[in-house]
Amino acid sequence: MRIPQLSLTIDNNPGQLIVPCDLLAKAGISIVTLSLADHENFGTLRLIVREWQRAKEVIEQAGLSVAVTEVLAIEVRDQPGGLVELLRIFDEAGINVEYMYAFSARLGVSAVMVFCFNDLDAAIFALARAEINPVSPVTLYDHLDEA
Template sequence: MKLQQLSLFLENRPGRLEAPLSAIAAEGINILTLSLADTAQFGILRLIVRDWEKAKRVLEQAGWVVNLTEVVAVDVLDRPGGLAEALRILEDADLNIEYMYAFSLRRGDKAILIFRFEDPDRAIQVLTEKGLHVVDGEELMSFVP
């Protein structure tokens, strides 16, 4: 159920984002979604790709520092309060969210969010018990055109 996310260290200056993205594009690797966290001096680029093993290899050989992190993709209803409901469940269960970002594609009336939890296994268990749908890697790929 968990997804493998690649994190890259980047300096916060013009043009730094383009190089790693070009490097994986040159290998025909499509990015499913990404997010960027930054401070004044540096940032972290987080990527979800179809073939993360190949992408990791390509990026490392080109000299980037790549970290592998497990994240969880969750379906929420794409209407007001949809996300709040999911967050309430997580809060009630005392699950810590380190960060989250939205997946770029929607499916029907659902939006997909990517969560980084302190304890992803327990998060999956709680979310599933409460009737939320945790999207696994294969399913995620299936609705990418």
């Protein structure tokens, strides 16, 4: 259920994004999904990769700092109001969504989104109460292999 996500801070200048992406490519590590958020002088690059431990080592060996955060991938009904239904579960449980981003792949008729919460355990509990199971890393990666 929990998926490790790598986060890097990179300078907000031309040529900086290619550095970690090139490191992973040369190591034969595919990026499953990513998000890049800009700030005034830097960007936050968030990556989900299948071999996260090896990816972390490769990035750190190049002298870059990388943090690991556990996130959830959750199926969202791909129709108007689908995201609202899911967000309402967290709102009613008092759980803050710190950030989220869409996944490019779909599982059946559902979209998949990646969420980071202020309290991951509470989010998992709220989802279980609503009879929603987060997407497991195995399901996510196997589905990508089939696509």
